[in-house]
Amino acid sequence: MKRSANAYHAMCIAIAMYGVKIASKLLVGGYVASPMIVGDGYHNISDVFEALAVIGVMALAARRSSERFPFGFRMFENLGELLIGLSMLWMAFSVFRDAASGLLAFAPSLDAAVRSVVTLPHHEPVKLGARYFPLVVAVTLGNAVLSLLVGRHQVAVGRASGRVSLVADGEETKSDGRIEIAMFVGILGEYLFRAPWLEYPFALIVSGLIARTGIGILLAGGASLVKRSIGADHETAIRRLTSSVRGITDVAELKTFRTGGHAVCIIKVLTRAPIGAHLDLKLAVVDKLAPYLTEAGFAGSECFIRFDTPPKDRHRVAYLAIRQGATLTIAPDEAEATHVLVCDVEDGEIVRWKEWPKPEDLPTFLVEKRARTLYVFSRSDMGPGAHESAVIPTANAVSYAPEVLGLKAP
Amino acid sequence: MVPSIHFRLRDTRSGRTELRYAASLAALTGGRLIVILPFDGDGHLLTELAWRVCQTTELAEAENDRVRGYLSGLGIDPARVELIGAMAGRPFTFPNDAILVGNDVRAEERRTHRIAPFDQSAPQSDSGALRIMIPFAGGPSGLRATEAAARFVRTIGGTIEIVLYHTTWPDPEVVSDVPALHMCKEVRKSLERIMASLDAFPQRRNLIEMTEDVPGGILRAALRQDVDLIVMARGAGTARGSYVDRVLSRSTVPVLIAPEEVSS
Numbered sequence: 001m002k003r004s005a006n007a008y009h010a011m012c013i014a015i016a017m018y019g020v021k022i023a024s025k026l027l028v029g030g031y032v033a034s035p036m037i038v039g040d041g042y043h044n045i046s047d048v049f050e051a052l053a054v055i056g057v058m059a060l061a062a063r064r065s066s067e068r069f070p071f072g073f074r075m076f077e078n079l080g081e082l083l084i085g086l087s088m089l090w091m092a093f094s095v096f097r098d099a100a101s102g103l104l105a106f107a108p109s110l111d112a113a114v115r116s117v118v119t120l121p122h123h124e125p126v127k128l129g130a131r132y133f134p135l136v137v138a139v140t141l142g143n144a145v146l147s148l149l150v151g152r153h154q155v156a157v158g159r160a161s162g163r164v165s166l167v168a169d170g171e172e173t174k175s176d177g178r179i180e181i182a183m184f185v186g187i188l189g190e191y192l193f194r195a196p197w198l199e200y201p202f203a204l205i206v207s208g209l210i211a212r213t214g215i216g217i218l219l220a221g222g223a224s225l226v227k228r229s230i231g232a233d234h235e236t237a238i239r240r241l242t243s244s245v246r247g248i249t250d251v252a253e254l255k256t257f258r259t260g261g262h263a264v265c266i267i268k269v270l271t272r273a274p275i276g277a278h279l280d281l282k283l284a285v286v287d288k289l290a291p292y293l294t295e296a297g298f299a300g301s302e303c304f305i306r307f308d309t310p311p312k313d314r315h316r317v318a319y320l321a322i323r324q325g326a327t328l329t330i331a332p333d334e335a336e337a338t339h340v341l342v343c344d345v346e347d348g349e350i351v352r353w354k355e356w357p358k359p360e361d362l363p364t365f366l367v368e369k370r371a372r373t374l375y376v377f378s379r380s381d382m383g384p385g386a387h388e389s390a391v392i393p394t395a396n397a398v399s400y401a402p403e404v405l406g407l408k409a410p
Numbered sequence: 411m412v413p414s415i416h417f418r419l420r421d422t423r424s425g426r427t428e429l430r431y432a433a434s435l436a437a438l439t440g441g442r443l444i445v446i447l448p449f450d451g452d453g454h455l456l457t458e459l460a461w462r463v464c465q466t467t468e469l470a471e472a473e474n475d476r477v478r479g480y481l482s483g484l485g486i487d488p489a490r491v492e493l494i495g496a497m498a499g500r501p502f503t504f505p506n507d508a509i510l511v512g513n514d515v516r517a518e519e520r521r522t523h524r525i526a527p528f529d530q531s532a533p534q535s536d537s538g539a540l541r542i543m544i545p546f547a548g549g550p551s552g553l554r555a556t557e558a559a560a561r562f563v564r565t566i567g568g569t570i571e572i573v574l575y576h577t578t579w580p581d582p583e584v585v586s587d588v589p590a591l592h593m594c595k596e597v598r599k600s601l602e603r604i605m606a607s608l609d610a611f612p613q614r615r616n617l618i619e620m621t622e623d624v625p626g627g628i629l630r631a632a633l634r635q636d637v638d639l640i641v642m643a644r645g646a647g648t649a650r651g652s653y654v655d656r657v658l659s660r661s662t663v664p665v666l667i668a669p670e671e672v673s674s
Contacts, residue, residue: 245633245662246632246633246663247528247662271662272529273660274660277660277661280626280630280662281633287634347423348422348424349422349423350422396476398419398421399421399477401447401449401473403448403498404419404447404448405421405422406422
């Protein structure tokens with residue numbers, strides 16, 4: 001709750017900041033007759049509506065999950081990211097366009113040629129008298145510093161509270177600050193060097209920075225909306241941490257995605273542990289993954305873990321045996337054998353076996369029973385398939401004692 | 411005293427895993443690996459078989475050759491293994507220094523140290539340090555488990571960490587979330603005795619939790635702490651539902667069970 005309150009508090013500070021900007025730019029811009037400053041003030045009005053929209057997104061995203069919406073509404077944060085990313089790209093384009101038209105104004109013939117192809121805004125050169133300089137510097141530089149400070153605060157609070165839309169809005173606020181610094185450079189250039197054109201190349205650089213940040217935010221938001229994985233590096237670490245829990249044989253499936261600032265992991269693990277151990281294993285996996293994901297920058301994580309057993313490799317084998325009263329021994333060959341033990345094998349263990357009197361037609365019997373291998377306890381130099389029943393492969397058992405072979409007495 | 415590691419040969423997937431664990435344990439402790447081969451009592455039959463198999467009257471000799479080849483195939487040096495025959499249907503007498511490795515237990519084997527490795531093929535995790543957990547309570551079973559653990563770890567070189575684990579019921583008269591403050595007097599005394607007996611092992615720490623599920627608490631803590639071995643002893647007088655059995659029924663961490671009567 002405290003982290004949520006901090007997030008809303010940060011947005012209220014941002015709205016208050018926009019109020020100060022709007023008032024200062026409209027008043028000072030009007031006083032010094034600067035359409036550039038006045039225009040920027042009107043732009044800040046739209047920023048206020050955007051800030052209110054971010055608050056709405058945060059409130060929606062904070063709603064609890066339900067049966068109908070099991071993953072909750074955190075995805076609204078990513079939608080907010082997407083929209084802010086688009087807004088920043090538009091901002092970058094606008095700055096680039098204005099800076100380009102400003103530079104073209106110094107080359108009238110080129111300017112005319114470009115304008116015949118592309119629509120550019122009417123360029124208003126900066127013309128501010130020396131007497132207005134301190135006031136204009138106070139407004140532009142002061143607002144730039146305010147934007148950078150409030151933007152940093154939004155980003156910090158957004159990261160701490162897992163509010164990606166707040167982080168995105170903070171980046172946009174910082175971009176506003178960079179634009180205001182570009183304006184300040186232009187004003188400084190005009191006052192100190194009679195070179196107001198200094199603003200334009202600086203603004204081009206700023207537009208590039210804003211575009212780069214906007215693309216990053218846009219891609220992050222878009223990736224979350226299409227449930228892209230959180231990244232191969234993270235998934236490798238998740239697999240490693242999960243497999244390190246004693247009792248987990250392997251990670252058979254892993255799906256990850258981001259919702260809001262949270263990571264969601266859907267994991268299928270293989271284990272030979274009994275069902276009674278599954279809850280212990282699940283909690284152990286969560287205990288390992290949660291700190292890792294928090295350290296990786298996710299505000300939280302949800303792990304959905306399901307269990308399966310390793311492939312069982314079900315098959316049948318047969319043993320030739322000698323039954324004498326209560327004693328059962330593995331036979332050296334078919335001639336000595338009195339019985340055949342047909343065994344069902346699962347995951348390397350004999351789970352069922354049945355004793356048959358030795359049939360007259362052993363090869364046919366073995367084929368009917370689908371035995372994969374026939375075992376005897378014979379001379380070591382007898383190679384595979386050297387047995388009389390060479391229809392299926394023959395192998396030497398390690399012992400003549402059924403108990404050693406896993407043939408538990410009934 | 412260097413232990414002898416005993417293992418009843420079983421050629422199944424789980425048997426091979428347990429055998430590898432036993433071989434690694436023997437290498438770790440510097441002890442002998444003894445593989446027990448069961449045989450039945452029909453001497454005439456066995457002699458006949460032996461003659462047909464390898465022209466010797468000693469079937470055991472034939473089987474031993476086969477088993478040595480089998481061990482080599484598993485990457486275990488047969489020269490470091492002793493093969494012993496055990497008559498089927500009769501209890502095997504284990505020496506005092508024996509540790510029996512195996513997930514299945516026979517009633518007569520409760521007087522021997524036993525390690526149930528579950529599905530692990532080596533005692534140590536990759537980090538190299540051996541981490542041992544000893545659950546304890548107010549009774550003497552914790553001290554017996556500690557003695558079994560201490561005897562075991564004295565044979566091992568390298569880094570050993572000991573985690574003493576206890577789950578306590580909440581004391582309604584204690585207003586605190588700190589589990590250690592809810593321990594009763596008996597448990598505190600038990601802890602003092604255990605700590606005193608582990609003076610030789612500086613790398614030890616206590617882990618006290620409040621949970622109503624004792625076996626669950628032990629296992630979850632063991633998994634969380636990446637424990638290599640849990641050491642337990644059966645409490646005397648538990649009529650049913652021994653924590654040792656309940657842990658064994660679902661542990662994926664190897665468990666060393668102290669003998670029911672401590673061997674001198």
